């Protein structure tokens with residue numbers, strides 16, 4: 001089926017902009033993009049994109065979809081406090097909880113312009129159904145390109161790890177289940193809608209043996225590796241105490257850096273760690289919402305990018321991961337300048353760039369602002385948020401076209417003229433309802449441990 005989108009403000013991956021441009025989509029491929037009207041395409045469905053912004057789909061590089069169901073708990077803890085509070089309720093989740101949470105989370109991402117999502121699922125309590133299948137089915141139902149990461153934990157409290165023993169698996173089970181998931185789901189073909197990655201949870205929840213054998217499995221199967229790294233100073237202290245190395249040095253020592261690896265967070269990196277990541281072309285998933293929530297530092301994205309450029313290792317290896325859907329002004333290349341602040345006012349990162357001896361000062365970045373050239377887009381903020389002009393017609397919903405928040409505004413006005421605002425974290429619709437059901441179900445299942 002061919003779809004033609006015309007009259008939209010089209011922005012391409014290369015950075016070109018076409019006010020009043022066109023897109024032609026044939027099946028799952030964009031076959032034409034450019035200024036002005038589209039070339040003739042007989043029998044095509046035509047969509048008027050007037051007042052809309054058409055951009056490349058956003059890519060999510062790190063997520064934990066099941067956590068949708070436990071929002072609102074331990075809201076002011078440090079990472080380790082938050083994890084130790086939630087491991088027990090999470091141990092009660094079942095496939096129904098995961099299916100509802102994944103539907104809500106992926107649906108919200110899709111509505112905010114994300115077309116490819118990953119998910120790091122590392123908790124598989126026994127006897128609670130096929131949790132990985134539940135989220136894969138949710139992604140298929142929504143039509144989102146999906147990269148589930150089969151996560152794992154094998155180092156419980158009795159071995160000096162953080163999670164309780166009930167939520168960890170033994171290493172043979174982990175490797176067998178991970179291999180089975182790859183064999184069953186992984187599709188390496190170009191344009192694949194589903195690729196599986198191997199993803200032990202973090203250096204403080206898994207054994208060295210699991211990391212080593214996971215890397216062997218992933219490389220034998222030709223899939224990618226993913227884990228958390230250096231999210232908080234607690235982790236650095238933990239790793240230094242155990243191995244005498246920084247978290248990045250530890251991963252390097254066991255062959256866990258390379259172009260087939262991407263690491264979530266990477267907040268507390270030393271300059272030498274950054275050099276090594278660039279040298280090995282290891283990818284980084286930056287999670288600004290998560291950094292802001294924890295107030296435990298923010299990733300050194302500018303330093304990572306500069307190191308990657310210096311090593312001629314760009315090729316899109318530094319991604320921007322999100323624990324929340326994409327919002328205006330926080331896409332790649334437009335990172336927020338705000339420093340994370342904890343609710344109690346403590347900033348455990350010792351400053352964004354100052355006061356930390358591990359960090360070299362970074363030259364002030366030059367801002368490059370692009371403005372829409374057509375008057376209509378400029379007047380209604382089309383580049384920033386895809387708003388429709390007043391009275392504009394709402395186009396059909398298709399991937400790559402994002403109707404703006406002004407669409408249907410009149411219908412949402414209250415009788416006395418004030419616009420009703422939807423709560424920011426309560427998406428409406430079937431996905432939102434399934435997410436709420438998942439939350440209620442998990443709270444019921446976890447009643448005894450909350």
Ligand SMILES: [Zn+2]
Pocket residue numbers: 062063064120228264
């Ligand atoms: Zn994470």
